[in-house]
Amino acid sequence: MDQPIQPGSPRRVTPLISAVAAHVSALSWERLSGAVRHRAPLVVLDLLGCAMAGRRLGAHDAWVQSMVAVGGAEQSTVWGTDARLPAAHAALVNGAVAHHVEMDDGNPRASVHGAVTVIPATLAAAELAGADGRAVLEAIVAGYDAAVACGRPVVRGMTAHRLHEPSMVGCLGAAAGAARVAGAATPIIGASLSLAAISMPLGPFEAFTRGAPVKDLYAGWPAFVGVTSAALARAGLAGPVDVFESPADGVGSFLLHAPVDEVERPDPAELLHVQFKAYATCRSVQPALTALEQLLPIDLETVESIVVDTYPFAVELSRDSDCTTPIGAKTSVPYAVASCLLDGEVGPASFTAAAVAQAQRQAMARRVTVRVAADMVDPIVRGARVEIRLSTGERRRARVRSTRWTDAAPATEEELREKFRRLSGPAGAAIERAVDDLIDAPNLSALLAALRASN
Amino acid sequence: MSLLHEIADWMHCARSGGVAVPPSARHASRRVLLDQVGIARAGAARFGPHPVRDDRVFLAGEPPATDWHAGRKVYAPYAALANRCAGDQLELTAGPECVAAAVAAAEIGDATVGDLLRAVALGASLDDYLRGWLGEAVERHGLHPPAVIGTVVAAAVSGWLLELDPVRLAGAMASAACLTPHSPYSAFSHGASGKTIYGGWSQMLGVSCALWARHGMVGPGSALEGSRGLAQALLDAPGGVAPPPFRPDGWPVERVAFKYFPCNRACHPALSALDAVRPIDPAAVESIQVRTYALAVELDRRSRGRSAIAAQMSLRWSLALALVHGDLANDWAYREEVLGSTAVRDLAARITVEPEPRYSAGGQRIRRAAVRVTLSDGRALEAESGARWSTDAPATDQELRERFARLTRGLSTFDPWSSPETQPVRTLLGQLGERPRG
Numbered sequence: 006m007d008q009p010i011q012p013g014s015p016r017r018v019t020p021l022i023s024a025v026a027a028h029v030s031a032l033s034w035e036r037l038s039g040a041v042r043h044r045a046p047l048v049v050l051d052l053l054g055c056a057m058a059g060r061r062l063g064a065h066d067a068w069v070q071s072m073v074a075v076g077g078a079e080q081s082t083v084w085g086t087d088a089r090l091p092a093a094h095a096a097l098v099n100g101a102v103a104h105h106v107e108m109d110d111g112n113p114r115a116s117v118h119g120a121v122t123v124i125p126a127t128l129a130a131a132e133l134a135g136a137d138g139r140a141v142l143e144a145i146v147a148g149y150d151a152a153v154a155c156g157r158p159v160v161r162g163m164t165a166h167r168l169h170e171p172s173m174v175g176c177l178g179a180a181a182g183a184a185r186v187a188g189a190a191t192p193i194i195g196a197s198l199s200l201a202a203i204s205m206p207l208g209p210f211e212a213f214t215r216g217a218p219v220k221d222l223y224a225g226w227p228a229f230v231g232v233t234s235a236a237l238a239r240a241g242l243a244g245p246v247d248v249f250e251s252p253a254d255g256v257g258s259f260l261l262h263a264p265v266d267e268v269e270r271p272d273p274a275e276l277l278h279v280q281f282k283a284y285a286t287c288r289s290v291q292p293a294l295t296a297l298e299q300l301l302p303i304d305l306e307t308v309e310s311i312v313v314d315t316y317p318f319a320v321e322l323s324r325d326s327d328c329t330t331p332i333g334a335k336t337s338v339p340y341a342v343a344s345c346l347l348d349g350e351v352g353p354a355s356f357t358a359a360a361v362a363q364a365q366r367q368a369m370a371r372r373v374t375v376r377v378a379a380d381m382v383d384p385i386v387r388g389a390r391v392e393i394r395l396s397t398g399e400r401r402r403a404r405v406r407s408t409r410w411t412d413a414a415p416a417t418e419e420e421l422r423e424k425f426r427r428l429s430g431p432a433g434a435a436i437e438r439a440v441d442d443l444i445d446a447p448n449l450s451a452l453l454a455a456l457r458a459s460n
Numbered sequence: 461m462s463l464l465h466e467i468a469d470w471m472h473c474a475r476s477g478g479v480a481v482p483p484s485a486r487h488a489s490r491r492v493l494l495d496q497v498g499i500a501r502a503g504a505a506r507f508g509p510h511p512v513r514d515d516r517v518f519l520a521g522e523p524p525a526t527d528w529h530a531g532r533k534v535y536a537p538y539a540a541l542a543n544r545c546a547g548d549q550l551e552l553t554a555g556p557e558c559v560a561a562a563v564a565a566a567e568i569g570d571a572t573v574g575d576l577l578r579a580v581a582l583g584a585s586l587d588d589y590l591r592g593w594l595g596e597a598v599e600r601h602g603l604h605p606p607a608v609i610g611t612v613v614a615a616a617v618s619g620w621l622l623e624l625d626p627v628r629l630a631g632a633m634a635s636a637a638c639l640t641p642h643s644p645y646s647a648f649s650h651g652a653s654g655k656t657i658y659g660g661w662s663q664m665l666g667v668s669c670a671l672w673a674r675h676g677m678v679g680p681g682s683a684l685e686g687s688r689g690l691a692q693a694l695l696d697a698p699g700g701v702a703p704p705p706f707r708p709d710g711w712p713v714e715r716v717a718f719k720y721f722p723c724n725r726a727c728h729p730a731l732s733a734l735d736a737v738r739p740i741d742p743a744a745v746e747s748i749q750v751r752t753y754a755l756a757v758e759l760d761r762r763s764r765g766r767s768a769i770a771a772q773m774s775l776r777w778s779l780a781l782a783l784v785h786g787d788l789a790n791d792w793a794y795r796e797e798v799l800g801s802t803a804v805r806d807l808a809a810r811i812t813v814e815p816e817p818r819y820s821a822g823g824q825r826i827r828r829a830a831v832r833v834t835l836s837d838g839r840a841l842e843a844e845s846g847a848r849w850s851t852d853a854p855a856t857d858q859e860l861r862e863r864f865a866r867l868t869r870g871l872s873t874f875d876p877w878s879s880p881e882t883q884p885v886r887t888l889l890g891q892l893g894e895r896p897r898g
Contacts, residue, residue: 071675075535077521091519166693173642200654203647204661206639207608210688215680219635222677226639233517237657240514244654245646251602253762254645258602325687 021249022202025154026195028271029147029181034139034444037146037273042444044276045142047421048149050440051110051281052120053084054425054433056103057459058353060085061430064105065218072098081129084456092129093232096179099125101225106353107335108282108428109224112149112275113411115156115174116164119279121224122175123148126231127182131449134187138446144186146276148231151198152178153278154271158249162260164318172208172223176201179231187235199244200234202256213287214322216330281416283409283424284351289319290341291408292389293375297345299403300393305346307395308369313338314378315389323375328367331356339373340366342391353428387411432459462681463703464637467589468630470706471582471620481578485711486881489580491857492555492716493563493876494864496547497528500560501874502867503547504529506792510545511653512660518542523671525564526889537667540564540614545660550792551723551772553659555716557610558583558617561663565618565670566885573888574881575621583617584713593704597694599755607643607658608694611636612684614666622670631678635669637690638679648724649759651767718855720848721788723772726756728847729829730775731782736843737833742783742807746836750775751816752829760813766805768794779831780808790866 034042073088081095082088084102089095100121103109109121123145131141156174163170180201184194205227212220248255272278284294293313319338327333328340334356335341343366344355360366381388388406395401410416416424426433435455443452461469473479504510509529512518518527521535528543544560547553559580566576590609598605615636619629641662647655672678684691687700695701721731730750756775763774771777771794778788784803785793798804819826830844849855855863861877868874874891 065677068672068675068677071671075521077519077535091521093517094521165698166696167688167698168693199652200657202642203644203652203654204641204657207642207690207693209638209683209686209690209693211680211683211686211690212634212638214688215682215686217631217634217638217680217683218677219638219679222635222639236514236516237511237654240511240516242511242653242657245644245650245652247650248644248646251644251646251650253758254602254649256642256644258644258646259642 021155021158022195022198022246024270025151025181026191026198028154028273029151029185029194030191032143032147032150032273034143041146041274041276044279045146046440046443047418048110048120048276048279049124049145049443050425050437051421052103052124053436053440053456054428055106055109055121056084056099057430057432057436058108058428059102059105060459062105062353062357064102065221068218069098069102081132082453082456085459087457087460092133093229093236096125096129096228096232097225099129099225100228101221104221104224106428107285107287107356108353110279110281111171111288112153112278113280114275114278115153115160116170117152117156117174117178118171118224119149119152119175119178122171122227122231123152123178123182125225125228126179127186128449129228130183130232130235131186132453135448136186137448138443140186141449142444144182147185148178148182149279150271150273150275151181153275155198155202155249159256159260162257166260167210169208169210169213169223172227173205175224175227176205176230176234179228180234183232183235184238187239189235189239193238195246196238196243197235199246199248200237200242201230202248203244204230204234214325214327214333214336216327216333218332220332280411281421281424283416284341285335285353285356286341286351287322287336288408289322289336290338292316292319292387292405293338293391294341294345294351295409296389296391296403296405297342298409300391300401301349303346303393303401307397308346308372308393309396310394311342311373312392312394313342313373313375313389314381315375316381316385316387317377320375320377328370329361331358331361334361337370338375339370342373343369429459462630463685463706464630464633464683465626465681466706467586467616468626468633471616471629472626474578474582475620475623481581482711485581485713486574486577488711488714488716489577489584490877491860492580492584492713493559493577495718495860496553496555496559497876498864498867499547499550499552500528500543501546503550507549510542510656512538512545512657513542523568525567526892528892531892536564536568536671537664540667541657541660541664544663545657548656548659549768552719554718556580556584556587556613556713557606557659557662558587558613558666560660561614561666562617562621563885563889564667565621567889569621569623571621571885572881573876573879573883573885576885577881579617579621581711581713582620583613584716585708585711586616587613588712589706589708594691594694601694602645604643604645604648604658607662608640610659610662611640611665614663615669618667618670619673622674624670624673628673628678630681632669632673634679634681634683635672635677636666636679637683639665639669640690641665645762648773649762649770650764651770653769655769715851717847717851718849718860720855721778722792722794723778724759725827725847726759726773727775727778728850729756729827729845730779730831731788732848733829733831733843733845734779734782735848736845737831737841740783740833740841742803744835744837745783745807745810746834748779748811748834749832750779750811750813750829752813753819753825753827754815755825756829757813757815766796766799768796768799771799775813776808776811777804779811780804783807
């Protein structure tokens with residue numbers, strides 16, 4: 006508990022926000038490992054592929070058009086359109102659209118969707134600031150590091166409260182990226198982080214499982230919060246610098262954080278822990294899909310039932326999901342398994358309004374039973390066993406202890422580029438070239454031109 | 461039917477005639493409107509442009525609404541943000557957290573003053589319900605109830621004034637529940653300037669959610685009571701909770717307790733008790749013992765540092781300021797130079813604050829305080845009181861009008877007190893045209 010402070014006592018110095026701000030400020034491309042430098046443009050490419058897929062699907066079109074109609078200062082590009090909006094609004098829209106296909110990356114060390122929160126905020130702020138490509142990549146790396154460093158103390162509390170961790174912690178990463186790319190000094194970066202910490206949404210998971218459109222703002226809003234926090238910090242505002250060290254009324258008072266003294270400091274190699282997504286679903290569904298793929302192809306006419314044993318969180322989330330909605334279906338193991346069988350893959354097309362309305366797909370989903378695997382409970386193993394029972398009497402079984410493209414077998418560069426090309430469509434080549442050239446780019450004009458041309 | 465759909469239906473009935481907002485509630489709403497507008501204008505005049513009015517944040521856009529300070533038009537959510545933030549540092553705002561959002565939405569929707577007053581009354585009912593259900597849990601987790609709950613209320617009144625249908629109105633409230641800010645109390649207790657955006661952020665987000673709902677960007681109807689909703693998180697009840705029935709008890713807007721002193725409400729009973737034993741020469745004070753309700757003691761204990769914001773949450777600093785400075789209510793004393801004075805610092809150190817079990821009997825929170833002032837000549841002065849202007853002895857219309865006049869002296873002819881209910885809000889806001897002087 007906080008100790009009472011008598012009037013006149015000095016304030017404490019806060020280690021976590023200060024440490025993260027110092028790390029964000031000091032990070033430089035030269036001092037990053039070769040592996041991180043190689044990974045940085047790939048995370049940008051992966052996210053932009055998701056964004057282009059979201060645009061091609063017409064994600065939230067009416068809402069996007071309404072945001073474009075807001076107008077205002079033309080500071081930053083709305084990807085996939087000719088429109089430019091105030092930086093915070095561009096970050097909001099780009100984050101939401103990019104998240105829609107649910108294929109953006111994650112870092113399980115703090116349950117962070119780094120790309121979809123950090124990159125829209127950083128690119129929007131960079132465009133406003135006229136930053137060069139190297140500054141952008143440095144800021145993105147710093148944003149990922151900040152999000153994880155701030156997220157690790159509180160992630161267990163977020164999970165326990167059934168809150169959507171990425172929507173919360175993503176604000177801090179976005180603030181770090183936006184502040185850094187705008188050239189903010191260390192105290193301003195710290196103020197940006199503390200403002201993001203007090204403004205981050207509570208993000209109940211209900212939006213995801215019930216399939217509400219606002220779930221996609223769980224990426225866009227943190228990007229908005231990040232850009233706005235950085236701007237407010239430059240205007241002179243700050244949150245409580247010891248927001249992580251105040252168990253009675255700080256971040257940890259609600260989120261049951263680990264003692265900050267036990268929390269590791271920012272890791273400049275955090276980007277290497279990023280896991281890319283091969284499927285357009287919540288990560289909880291993906292072990293089952295990874296196992297199922299081992300059993301394909303299969304004659305659908307012969308499938309009588311499917312039993313999936315997996316870890317508790319995946320089972321509970323799936324049980325709560327509303328798989329009649331495109332967003333809610335992404336948390337449903339039965340729906341995803343059915344889609345995998347019907348489509349041969351689980352991509353964005355499996356989660357359109359038309360897809361979830363298909364009777365055949367829903368009927369197949371009803372043949373899927375999801376259970377807790379006793380051997381994946383303690384310790385938690387994010388794996389799955391799948392058994393397909395066929396009308397021939399045959400039973401096909403597969404088991405995985407992790408998900409495709411996770412640490413055990415990370416995605417190769419070629420796999421990521423192939424994913425990008427598949428998601429981005431015809432406009433992808435120019436975007437890919439611009440991202441590949443980003444480190445030496447004097448500004449973002451080539452990338453932004455490519456993103457606009459994809460309209 | 462989800463809770464938010466039920467609430468949205470109830471609000472819709474207030475438009476269709478099924479629920480009538482009586483004149484007494486509309487009058488009470490006008491009192492809230494008058495006070496909050498006055499506080500915002502006074503705050504802007506005293507403290508200058510709030511940082512949210514920085515050009516990087518405070519942007520033009522469609523639909524526009526009026527910045528009460530300068531009279532210019534900006535994107536409506538930012539108008540709500542700035543108008544609520546402007547007076548935040550005065551720490552005088554009372555009533556439902558929806559007025560800035562409601563005025564912005566009324567302006568967008570070309571609503572009348574009568575509509576605005578009805579919206580504030582409806583918002584107060586929702587605010588009262590949510591605070592009754594979730595307020596204690598929000599406090600227990602160290603979060604700031606007006607910020608967390610106010611977002612949903614602001615979305616509700618904004619959506620109502622924008623004439624959203626009940627489904628979209630529920631969706632707007634649900635978005636607000638999903639995106640409501642974390643808002644830890646430490647911004648207040650540690651005196652961070654970021655605390656001054658807590659009220660405004662909820663107003664900005666509320667208007668935004670209502671505007672977004674027009675275009676299909678909505679939250680889930682079960683955002684509050686669902687198995688993964690906001691309530692289960694706040695109430696530590698994984699799996700979902702059964703919300704209490706939404707049956708508005710009269711019109712809570714009629715029971716708003718206005719704030720007499722510019723500080724956290726927890727300080728008010730002790731300040732009121734102190735007023736009862738004044739005048740006192742601060743130099744003659746040996747010690748002051750305050751016994752009050754548990755939360756007030758806890759908030760005082762958490763208050764750190766000498767910034768104005770932290771001091772506004774501290775009983776010890778507030779009592780010391782009141783004695784040394786004189787008139788806490790009518791003269792802004794929470795200034796760095798005053799807080800840093802030896803007289804204030806030394807007196808604050810001679811004040812003790814203890815919990816009084818009588819004020820927490822049976823789990824009730826009785827917002828009272830007993831103050832005992834021991835003088836250096838051995839005499840002791842004692843008084844016990846609730847907060848001045850609490851619901852036991854509410855501020856009169858005359859008192860509120862006098863405060864409004866005092867707060868806005870010389871700012872403009874703008875006066876929401878006398879505007880007819882048929883008058884468009886846009887016309888009322890047109891009276892803001894005169895720029896502040898001085």
